[in-house]
Amino acid sequence: MLLSEQAYQKIDRELAKFPADQRQSAIMASLAIAQEEKGWLATDIIEDVANYIGVPPIAVQEVATFYNMFDVKPVGKNKIAVCTNLPCALRDGERAGDYLKRKLGVDYRETTADGQFTLVEGECMGACGDSPVLIVNNKHMCVRMTEEKLDALVATLKAQGESA
Numbered sequence: 001m002l003l004s005e006q007a008y009q010k011i012d013r014e015l016a017k018f019p020a021d022q023r024q025s026a027i028m029a030s031l032a033i034a035q036e037e038k039g040w041l042a043t044d045i046i047e048d049v050a051n052y053i054g055v056p057p058i059a060v061q062e063v064a065t066f067y068n069m070f071d072v073k074p075v076g077k078n079k080i081a082v083c084t085n086l087p088c089a090l091r092d093g094e095r096a097g098d099y100l101k102r103k104l105g106v107d108y109r110e111t112t113a114d115g116q117f118t119l120v121e122g123e124c125m126g127a128c129g130d131s132p133v134l135i136v137n138n139k140h141m142c143v144r145m146t147e148e149k150l151d152a153l154v155a156t157l158k159a160q161g162e163s164a
Helices: 005-015 020-038 043-053 057-066 086-090 093-104 147-163
Strands: 078-083 117-122 134-136 140-142
Touching (some): 005 020, 005 043, 020 043, 020 057, 078 093, 086 093, 093 117, 093 147
Parallel strands (some): 078 117
Antiparallel strands (some): 134 140
């Protein structure tokens, strides 16, 4: 067992939502629980989740590698996903991404040397009219991100990292 007892209890609650012959329906929720605890989804974690919910490891691996909210490689403490799909790209999404690349000193799919930030391109976040849009740590959506707002976000995340 590679996760905490609390994590397995949460997975059990997800499994209870589905018929016994539909355990694969809990894969996404189970991966989210594991990633929340471990920070990313190493191969042994993916296999552990598969074994625990009773599905083939490849079924869990396929989900983990298909959805960009799952990280199968280590990421920084804060993952910033910038929407670069066409509507956002046309409304300063690329500019916001380029600004963050310069500010953080990394390219997409890279992590800062201090381990604080990973910058990634995100898929459509459903808020095209509020571009540039980004999501922090798969949970917090930020909209209309000017350079000033990006500076404030990075400063806030850095301060939270230093106080942790």
